[in-house]
Amino acid sequence: MHRRRWAILGVLMLSLLIVVLDNSILNVAIKTISTPAPTGLGATQSELEWAINSYTLVFAGLLFSAGLLGDRLGRKKVLLGGIAVFGAGSALAAFSGSPGELIAFRAVMGLGAAFVMPATLAVLMNVFEREEQPKAIGIWAGGVGLAIAIGPITGGLLLDHFWWGSVFLVNVPIVLLAIALMLWLVPDSRDPAPGRIDPVGVVLSVVGLVLLVYGIIKGGELADFTDVTVLATIGAGLAVLVAFVVHEKRSDHPSLDVTYFRDKVFSAAIAAIALVFFALMGVTFFSVFYTQSVRGYSPLQTGLLMLPLAVAQLVFAPRARLLVDRFGNRATTTAGMAVVAAMLAAFATLDADTPIWLLEVIFFLMGAGMAHIMTPVSVVIMQALPREKAGSASALSNTFRQVGGALGIAVLGSVLSTAYRNGIEDELGALPAGLRHTAGESIEATLGVADRLGPRGGELVGPAHDAFLHAMHVTALWGAGIAVIGVVVVALFLPGRTPDRRTGDREQELVPAAE
Structure with missing residues (x-):
């Protein structure tokens, strides 16, 4: 047991914070980035989806190898290198001159983040003994909630006072602090028999x-x-x-040991993570346009409106293990997934004049549901494999989380885009053909064209809001349907209690953490 384990956990959470913070900050900035220069970059909806997905796809694609490199070279070295690359990518993204540059530099950030994420959980599993691991993982998962809470509000504050690039530049001082603390506190560890790349x-x-x-x-x-x-x-x-x-x-x-998936419990836990992030990432993508474009809230107000989602995760993630102890993994996770599905369906009831407190209730309950999925599922995944394979288990968990999120943005973003274009195209008949296609891409594109047309464009605002709301309702129901699949998967395959399979001689094989 490492004597400085709780201080080390704090440093690991800071590293995790910047990786998660970046995506949650970006959520409130996407509308600003879609605004024409000089305010934003004039990014289309598909370019916005790529700005998010270039990060997540590089992240997901390299996590396996990053976990193996951590096991082979030492997790501390890999963690330091990953954070440095992430910081450099953040600085470059802040000064992007076009959507294409932003997409490329976001990919660099994804490269760095791929080496940070698995190393944090692998170090955690190495410095905590088995009986403390669920508590530590709960706090670690709560750190994700903290980042989700801080991100939108920080992004809103920055966008109220600075240019859009500030949402990336803010990562740089946090990176420098994390590197200094890591050099001082975090022990190195590695797998005695690491795999080949x-x-x-x-x-x-x-x-x-x-x-x-x-x-x-x-x-x-x-x-x-x-x-x-x-x-x-x-x-x-x-x-x-x-x-x-x-x-x-x-x-x-x-790089992906498919034999792990012969274990139904492991497969169900991985599927649960992928499905919940599929639904969640798609929803946060359209909810920003709902609050800013339809309801007229500023980026900072939007960040504050998303606070209940994060607060609920922060409050419930460390406590979810208490429900698991009492009711088991299956009941806790199934209930959490059912709540998430119900809240996604609730988005289909929101309108242009729905009392805003209803949105707050939806966000809070969604966060509570997620907390009761992420904590038990993370414990199941990490304890399903031998301790020396912690890097691989973490990489698999995070890969499927990122792939689920990327596909959620792609699929639900495309559902939103298709439903919106179908809803608005009849109203765009009077526009020239080229402008008609551009105006139909998203609500921001329609409102941008309406603004350029002056008084004549005012007639497009109401139909744009109506078309977006209809598209949001359709998209929310798709997301709810995906979450229902998750309910079925975890109800059928997760165990009532966490299986205890990492016992025996395999525990002794781990290289001890250096003091």
Whole structure:
């Protein structure tokens, strides 16, 4: 047991904070970034989706290898390198001159974050004994809630006083503080028998995911999923992902050990994480446009409106284990997933004049539901594998979280885009053909065109709000449907109690943490 373990946990949470903070800050900034220069970059909805997904796809694609490198080279070294790259990417993203540059620099940030995330949980599992691990993981998960809480409010404050790039530049001082504390406090550890890197697997997974997500986003942009380009890209992505799975099964050093998925409990826990983030990321994407474009709230007000979502996670994540102790993993996680599904469905009832306190209740209950999914599921995943494979378990957990989130933004963003274009196109008939296509991309694009048209454009504002609300309702119901699948999966396959399978000699194989 490491004598400075609680101080180390604090440093790990700071590292985690900046990685999660960045995405939650970006949530309130997407409307500003979509505004034409000089206020923003004039990014289209598909470019906004790529600004988010370039980060998550690089992050997800490299997590396996990052976990293995941490196991091989030492988790502290990998953690320090990852945070430094993340800080450099943040500084570059802050001064992007176009949506394309922002997408590229977000990918650099994803590269750094891929090395941070698995290392934090692997170090945690190494410095805490088994009986303290659930409590430590609960606090670690609460750190995610804290980042989700701080992010939108910090982003709102920065956007009220500075330019849009400040939401990325704010990461730099936090990175410098985290590096200093890590050098002082965090012990190094490694796997005594680390696996070999699997470059073919990494390339196949990244290429497959990028093709799949590109096809989904393109389908939403065109509002036509039967387009040959869309179908060919999605098909190619799925084919490459099948090739990835076949390669991993045959490889003697796979980056994704598919044998882990023979364990139904492990598979169900991973699926639960992917499904809840699929639903959540899609919802936060459209809720920002609802609060800012339809309801007229500022970025700071939007950040404050999202506070209940984060506060609920912060409050309930460390306490979720108490419910698990009493009712078991299955009952706790199923109830949490059911609450998330119900709250997603509740978004379909929101209108332009719905009392705002109802949105606050929805956000709070959604956060409470998520807390009762993330904590028990994280414990199940981390305890399902031997302790020396902590990096691999963490990488798998975070990979499926990121892939779920990326697909959520792509799929639900495309549903939103398609439903919006179908709802507004009849109102755009009087516009020139080129302008008509641009104006139909998103509510921000329509309102931007309406603004340029002056008094004549005023007639588009009401229909734009109506079309967006209809599109949001459709998208929310899709998200709820995905969450219901999650309810079924965890109800069928999660255990009532956490299985105790990491006992025996395997515990002794771990290289002890240096003091």
